[in-house]
Amino acid sequence: xxxxxxxxxxxxxxxxxxxxxxxxxxxxxxxxxxxxxxxxxxxxxxxxxxxxxxxxxxxxxxxxxxxxxxxxxxxxxxxxxxxxxxxxxxxxxxxxxxxxxxxxxxxxxxxxxxxxxxxxxxxxxxxxxxxxxxxxxxxxxxxxxxxxxxxxxxxxxxxxxxxxxxxxxxxxxxxxxxxxxxxxxxxxxxxxxxxxxxxxxxxxxxxxxxxxxxxxxxxxxxxxxxxxxxxxxxxxxxxxxxxxxxxxxxxxxxxxxxxxxxxxxxxxxxxxxxxxxxxxxxxxxxxxxxxxxxxxxxxxxxxxxxxxxxxxxxxxxxxxxxxxxxxxxxxxxxxxxxxxxxxxxxxxxxxxx
Amino acid sequence: xxxxxxxxxxxxxxxxxxxxxxxxxxxxxxxxxxxxxxxxxxxxxxxxxxxxxxxxxxxxxxxxxxxxxxxxxxxxxxxxxxxxxxxxxxxxxxxxxxxxxxxxxxxxxxxxxxxxxxxxxxxxxxxxxxxxxxxxxxxxxxxxxxxxxxxxxxxxxxxxxxxxxxxxxxxxxxxxxxxxxxxxxxxxxxxxxxxxxxxxxxxxxxxxxxxxxxxxxxxxxxxxxxxxxxxxxxxxxxxxxxxxxxxxxxxxxxxxxxxxxxxxxxxxxxxxxxxxxxxxxxxxx
Amino acid sequence: xxxxxxxxxxxxxxxxxxxxxxxxxxxxxxxxxxxxxxxxxxxxxxxxxxxxxxxxxxxxxxxxxxxxxxxxxxxxxxxxxxxxxxxxxxxxxxxxxxxxxxxxxxxxxxxxxxxxxxxxxxxxxxxxxxxxxxxxxxxxxxxxxxxxxxxxxxxxxxxxxxxxxxxxxxxxxxxxxxxxxxxxxxxxxxxxxxxxxxxxxxxxxxxxxxxxxxxxxxxxxxxxxxxxxxxxxxxxxxxxxxxxxxxxxxxxxxxxxxxxxxxxxxxxxxxxxxxxxxxxxxxxxxxxxxxxxxxxxxxxxxxxxxxxxxxxxxxxxxxxxxxxxxxxxxxxxxxxxxxxxxxxxx
Numbered sequence: 002x003x004x005x006x007x008x009x010x011x012x013x014x015x016x017x018x019x020x021x022x023x024x025x026x027x028x029x030x031x032x033x034x035x036x037x038x039x040x041x042x043x044x045x046x047x048x049x050x051x052x053x054x055x056x057x058x059x060x061x062x063x064x065x066x067x068x069x070x071x072x073x074x075x076x077x078x079x080x081x082x083x084x085x086x087x088x089x090x091x092x093x094x095x096x097x098x099x100x101x102x103x104x105x106x107x108x109x110x111x112x113x114x115x116x117x118x119x120x121x122x123x124x125x126x127x128x129x130x131x132x133x134x135x136x137x138x139x140x141x142x143x144x145x146x147x148x149x150x151x152x153x154x155x156x157x158x159x160x161x162x163x164x165x166x167x168x169x170x171x172x173x174x175x176x177x178x179x180x181x182x183x184x185x186x187x188x189x190x191x192x193x194x195x196x197x198x199x200x201x202x203x204x205x206x207x208x209x210x211x212x213x214x215x216x217x218x219x220x221x222x223x224x225x226x227x228x229x230x231x232x233x234x235x236x237x238x239x240x241x242x243x244x245x246x247x248x249x250x251x252x253x254x255x256x257x258x259x260x261x262x263x264x265x266x267x268x269x270x271x272x273x274x275x276x277x278x279x280x281x282x283x284x285x286x287x288x289x290x291x292x293x294x295x296x297x298x299x300x301x302x303x304x305x306x307x308x309x310x311x312x313x314x315x316x317x318x319x320x321x322x323x324x325x326x327x328x329x330x331x332x333x334x335x336x337x338x339x340x341x342x343x344x345x346x347x348x349x350x351x352x353x354x
Numbered sequence: 355x356x357x358x359x360x361x362x363x364x365x366x367x368x369x370x371x372x373x374x375x376x377x378x379x380x381x382x383x384x385x386x387x388x389x390x391x392x393x394x395x396x397x398x399x400x401x402x403x404x405x406x407x408x409x410x411x412x413x414x415x416x417x418x419x420x421x422x423x424x425x426x427x428x429x430x431x432x433x434x435x436x437x438x439x440x441x442x443x444x445x446x447x448x449x450x451x452x453x454x455x456x457x458x459x460x461x462x463x464x465x466x467x468x469x470x471x472x473x474x475x476x477x478x479x480x481x482x483x484x485x486x487x488x489x490x491x492x493x494x495x496x497x498x499x500x501x502x503x504x505x506x507x508x509x510x511x512x513x514x515x516x517x518x519x520x521x522x523x524x525x526x527x528x529x530x531x532x533x534x535x536x537x538x539x540x541x542x543x544x545x546x547x548x549x550x551x552x553x554x555x556x557x558x559x560x561x562x563x564x565x566x567x568x569x570x571x572x573x574x575x576x577x578x579x580x581x582x583x584x585x586x587x588x589x590x591x592x593x594x595x596x597x598x599x600x601x602x603x604x605x606x607x608x609x610x611x612x613x614x615x616x617x618x619x620x621x622x623x624x625x626x627x628x629x630x631x632x633x634x635x636x637x638x639x
Numbered sequence: 640x641x642x643x644x645x646x647x648x649x650x651x652x653x654x655x656x657x658x659x660x661x662x663x664x665x666x667x668x669x670x671x672x673x674x675x676x677x678x679x680x681x682x683x684x685x686x687x688x689x690x691x692x693x694x695x696x697x698x699x700x701x702x703x704x705x706x707x708x709x710x711x712x713x714x715x716x717x718x719x720x721x722x723x724x725x726x727x728x729x730x731x732x733x734x735x736x737x738x739x740x741x742x743x744x745x746x747x748x749x750x751x752x753x754x755x756x757x758x759x760x761x762x763x764x765x766x767x768x769x770x771x772x773x774x775x776x777x778x779x780x781x782x783x784x785x786x787x788x789x790x791x792x793x794x795x796x797x798x799x800x801x802x803x804x805x806x807x808x809x810x811x812x813x814x815x816x817x818x819x820x821x822x823x824x825x826x827x828x829x830x831x832x833x834x835x836x837x838x839x840x841x842x843x844x845x846x847x848x849x850x851x852x853x854x855x856x857x858x859x860x861x862x863x864x865x866x867x868x869x870x871x872x873x874x875x876x877x878x879x880x881x882x883x884x885x886x887x888x889x890x891x892x893x894x895x896x897x898x899x900x901x902x903x904x905x906x907x908x909x910x911x912x913x914x915x916x917x918x919x920x921x922x923x924x925x926x927x928x929x930x931x932x933x934x935x936x937x938x939x940x941x942x943x944x945x946x947x948x949x950x951x952x953x954x955x956x957x958x959x960x961x962x963x964x965x966x967x968x969x970x971x972x973x974x975x976x977x978x979x980x981x982x983x984x985x
Contacts, residue, residue: 062785068785068788122966122970125970125973126969126970126973127973129721129727129924129928130924130928130969130973130974130975132727133920133921133924133965133969134965134966134969136917136921137921137962137963137965137966138962138966140958140959140962141959141962141963144955144956144958144959145959147955148955148956163953163955163956204496205496208495208496208497208498209492209495209496212490212492212495212496212502212506213481213485213488213489213490213492213495213505213509214492214495215495216474216478216481216482216485217482217485219471219473219474219478220471220474220482222473223470223471223472223473223474224469224470224471224472226433226465226469226985227465227469227470227471228471228482229452229453229454229457230431230433230453230457230462230463230465230469230546231457231462231482231483231485231545231546231548231549232454232457232458232485232486232549233454233482233485234454235454241492271917275729275792278788278789279789279792282785282786282788282789283789286785312804313804315796315800315803316797316800316801316804318796318800319793319794319796319797319800320793320797322789322790322792322793322796323775323790323793323794323797326779326786326789326790326793327775327778327779327790329786330778330779330782330786331778332781424985428985433985465985467984
């Protein structure tokens with residue numbers, strides 16, 4: 002009967018924290034020893050951003066149980082608002098780390114606002130209809146950002162839509178330049194910042210899941226009608242999970258933008274949403290450590306090991322993706338894996354009985 | 355009759371053609387439905403449903419398949435909005451309320467096709483039932499403030515107390531979806547009780563249970579009524595259970611009430627016999 | 640943070656010149672692809688302004704219905720596969736691209752007749768569709784739809800990258816296989832042959848599919864499988880074969896759609912299929928996914944909305960407007976225009 006028992010969550014959470022901290026210590030010491038190739042070093046912060054995006058999407062897909070195909074839209078909002086904030090503060094005598102923190106906070110806040118705007122209509126729908134509407138919102142956000150013009154002059158920020166002529170005064174500077182996006186960003190996000198945000202997001206998600214609100218969210222996932230019958234307000238808790246997820250994606254976007262020279266709206270299109278979803282599904286729904294590992298491997302893999310295959314790189318990536326899905330979902334292989342790793346048995350029982 | 359014996363309360367008629375036990379006469383009835391009805395397209399699923407349940411009454415709702423019994427439950431819990439009629443809960447009108455508000459007002463239910471939160475543990479299922487009883491804000495939960503630890507501890511103790519009604523404490527860490535069938539039905543009742551209701555609706559609580567389990571369930575329903583001092587309305591096809599513990603019984607057929615009364619009245623009612631056995635069956639009785 | 644908030648923010652949401660109607664030549668639509676210059680209608684002559692406006696309106700309507708017909712054909716493939724396999728086949732858009740390339744090589748490189756080109760495209764895509772289904776989707780029949788979705792995305796990446804390796808990412812200009820002329824109606828109004836063929840093909844395909852699913856044995860088996868696979872199997876229906884046939888039909892439709900799409904918008908690159916694929920999927924949802932008339936209606940509406948919004952509102956925002964309309968429709972009718980309302984039994 003042991004296999005029926007659900008293991009204490011706290012142990013699993015501590016393993017996740019431990020892995021993240023250990024990975025950070027190893028990476029940071031390799032970087033400080035100068036042993037890391039510079040090409041790889043430049044990938045570390047974007048990798049952190051994708052990890053955050055993946056765990057935030059896992060909150061929507063794994064914990065709330067709603068498929069979102071427009072998560073990159075929230076990253077986009079966070080990236081552009083965060084980078085604008087950082088550039089607006091440039092030269093105001095603010096230290097880099099504070100600018101970075103401000104950018105992430107602004108990115109998260111405005112992405113949360115976008116989350117409310119998108120979530121209120123979207124969460125009324127179900128299943129694939131919900132998924133397609135998140136896709137639609139992702140595309141709308143992309144189009145809006147592509148046509149957005151923001152500039153800074155001594156009088157303050159100027160915003161224009163569809164029209165590059167925003168009447169910048171003397172000494173003015175264009176920040177967001179429509180389809181060209183933001184260029185000339187000073188790279189102020191660091192590995193440490195990425196690590197701190199990952200850890201914060203993990204703490205928020207784990208503490209949320211193991212609390213009254215988190216149980217309400219999971220109850221809605223498992224059975225909405227039963228959840229409402231015991232007095233759980235579906236709209237409130239669905240929106241809560243969705244907005245927290247959007248805010249984290251916004252923070253990820255801001256982190257990402259500040260690690261690049263140039264950011265355009267096309268960077269956060271449907272394909273990026275799908276990429277993040279792939280991390281989540283491969284890592285396992287609701288499994289944060291899985292998302293982190295999947296995001297790390299699948300982000301670093303095409304950039305490093307697969308480089309040797311040059312032109313065949315993305316083709317191999319596609320094949321790897323298909324094979325991974327076929328293998329991880331093959332019943333025979335799962336049973337065989339279960340025999341190989343005795344502690345895995347428990348999980349098999351949980352999922353299949 | 356089974357070995358299980360239950361002393362029926364004396365039934366008294368009240369003006370709305372319903373009957374409630376004598377001991378509940380001094381209290382406001384927990385539920386008063388008058389002229390309740392709902393249409394699905396052209397179909398009158400329930401029509402002119404009048405029923406009153408006393409404060410601590412165990413009432414039964416019976417009828418052939420498709421008679422509209424579950425629909426009545428869905429009307430009471432506002433899964434469907436009634437087309438006609440009123441529902442008074444403890445004397446308060448429930449018009450315009452949502453399922454969530456109805457639960458907060460004091461109706462809890464179980465489902466015919468079991469609806470547990472199957473990926474969560476048994477204890478978590480009960481804790482979700484305690485959602486509106488043991489409260490703290492989301493922020494307190496995320497920041498792990500003292501109120502979180504205090505309330506969680508209370509919730510854990512309360513969940514264990516409730517599970518002990520059916521001696522299920524040892525199952526607290528089991529995954530709800532993996533429980534045996536009977537335990538799943540019992541867990542649904544525990545979860546409903548956790549919401550601190552004044553009226554418990556049980557939709558076929560004994561379905562799929564063997565006679566021994568059913569007898570135990572009967573005992574437990576009475577025990578729940580006595581300890582929590584609440585009313586119970588149950589839908590059940592097992593006549594032994596219905597006749598054994600229900601004080602007032604209402605028979606539905608084709609969405610309409612065809613008989614109301616005590617178990618004895620119902621047993622003798624020719625219309626009921628006809629509805630269940632058909633005309634010829636009724637004649638041969 | 641505080642410093643940032645001190646900045647006054649001036650928002651100038653001015654209506655740019657491009658919002659004005661009739662600035663561009665009547666009937667010229669750039670929203671979809673850079674080669675979308677089509678149809679007649681001379682830029683506004685002052686005397687005949689009203690005529691030109693109404694002419695451009697009719698022209699845009701025709702263009703919209705034509706683009707919509709392509710969307711509808713793709714959406715029909717999507718909706719059939721969704722109906723039976725309950726999966727979002729994101730690789731469908733890339734099958735379109737493969738079909739277009741095959742037709743391009745037959746007609747352009749080998750100089751053979753367009754009919755042969757279309758037949759070859761249909762044949763190759765049908766085989767490709769069945770092959771994809773057998774290799775990638777069939778082993779996943781019992782697992783969650785999300786896993787299948789990711790596999791479909793993997794297949795989509797695979798097709799795009801394979802096409803890039805084999806045929807490079809240099810754009811090819813699709814030949815005008817239906818001729819460049821058209822039927823002249825009144826005055827300047829000309830309907831190109833390709834538009835006529837596209838609309839005609841769409842109507843024929845839709846009618847054919849309705850008859851097929853309604854009247855034939857295989858069609859009925861398909862409907863049974865989409866309702867309940869296990870029950871269908873118990874009734875002696877070969878579910879695997881039925882699903883394969885559905886994929887074959889869907890992929891054949893994709894090939895036709897690819898040829899029609901590229902004869903209207905002749906720039907052909909390995910990612911040609913992805914955006915029309917997503918939009919056609921939107922169209923299928925728009926009309927109520929799983930419903931054949933719904934896919935048709937959704938496709939046509941989507942095409943018309945897209946052409947009209949890029950002609951009269953803003954080229955840049957055309958896609959956003961299309962998606963906005965989708966969202967509004969779904970909020971009013973949560974299962975699409977012709978979708979069945981499924982209520983959960985409590």
